[in-house]
Amino acid sequence: MSPQVSSVRIALFTVVTMIAFAGNSVLCRMALKHTTIDAATFTSIRLVSGAVVLGLIVRFARAGRTGAGNWWSALALFAYAAGFSLAYVSLSAATGALLLFGSVQATMIGRGLWMGERLARLQWLGLVLALAGLVGLMLPGLSAPPLFGAALMLVAGFAWGVYSLRGKGAGDPTLVTAGNFWRAAVLALVLSGLMRDSLNWDVDGVAYAIASGALTSGLGYVIWYSVLPALKATQAATLQLSVPVLATLGGVAFLGEVVTMQFVFASIAALGGIALGIWGKSASAA
Template sequence: MVNTRTLLLTTLAMLAFAGNSLLCRLALRDTEIDAASFTGLRLLAGAITLWLLLRLRKANNVNAGSWPAATALFIYAAAFSFAYLNLEAGAGALILFGAVQLSMLAWGLYRGERLGLKGCSGLVMAFAGLLILLLPGANRPPAAAALLMLLAGVAWGVYSLLGRGVKDPLAATAGNFLRTVPMALALSTLLFAQARWDMPGLIYALLSGALTSGVGYAIWYSALRGLHAFQAACVQLSVPILAALAGSLLLDEALSLRLLLSAAAVLGGIALVLSVQQRRVKA
């Protein structure tokens, strides 16, 4: 049974993760900031926030983490930003979290995990849901943007796999964010001719890094102490739904039938696979 504190922390974390999609889409659609600058400011603000949180905890283990994990984190953040130049918040979050979960499941299959008929059916359903969203037709997201978000999802899946078993997730995340700063600086330097920003864009980028990324991850790691692995995996499936609803209410984005059908298939299929895995763990 999940206690009230864990439930509150989990809700706040999911709202923060959905908020990342909203802030990025809002900044790149409605302000002057470019994707590279948004990425750099987000990562820098996240690094500073996580470092401050470690200091408040009287820890200063910013050497935690690794360069491979930081590289995966940077690829995720950059692809995420450039994808949201042309993707709506709900579609982007669905592609992102679908790709995250499917890439991690694919790694498990590669390592020899077996899903059985029910689990395989869920996996096929999830892939079919992504195809529903990406195949040509009305309301299809732009192909290049969708591919970038798929890349972001795979990179986040790799980052999550690399982070399994770390002793201090918050310290590792802070160390990884700090390592991404020179990568972001290199990207901004490479695209300097396209650099532009205004005050609203700057604020959205800093909020995305400090609040919905840095504080959001800290809240999530606190919530994880009260959640089983199955609960933690399943609750993240709420993020695309939250992003789609918020995008419709706050950004005037359409909730198309294609998006709703795709979300039902992707999230339902992944939930089915996770339920199979959970039963095997209990057995």
């Protein structure tokens, strides 16, 4: 494969992955807003369908790969998926994606500080700006998100940050993700069993959950892991800034959501701050 074709392939797969990640927010919100499916059932179907797709991919993958999931990582994955679904009962796709992404990045930075990592001035500026953006989003007003839903999404972001940190160096990402997905699916089914008296579903809701699990989660992660080795760490982190933006566009296009000025200013501050943190870390390392 020529370098030019390889570059086009990487760019195409990267774009597809970012759309898939943003699609998780849109699909979940569409299911919980426009169908009768409940959050627990959506979570269970999402994780089970993701586990099935990843299991099939692993089954036909090349030999020689090593790696497996574990129950602690699966618990973090389950906490993310459950908090994500429960939060989207009340949050818009755009607000949920921004809160999730901000919480993930805050978890990553917080862990670095806990381990004794020193931040450069540009990173501190970015951190303060990002936190100011998230606080600005939560300020009381007509467009402020429900507090309980926002808190759930922040917890989901924290759980995803923990899951990501635990996955570093654990082995082949696809194998590890597949192992964690089936374990998380078991936990989700247990939750659904405990909530069996309040479970609801319909055909459309199940279809959205399967699409979220099999396509935008399972296949999305596999494609992302296939292009990640070709990207610099700074590139990968910067590209993920597009996910909340794409989720916002999806919410406007498919859910008729209205973007307020409070959200716009909060997004600029939060995403701009995260970008400063990423670039500041890169400059400091150089």
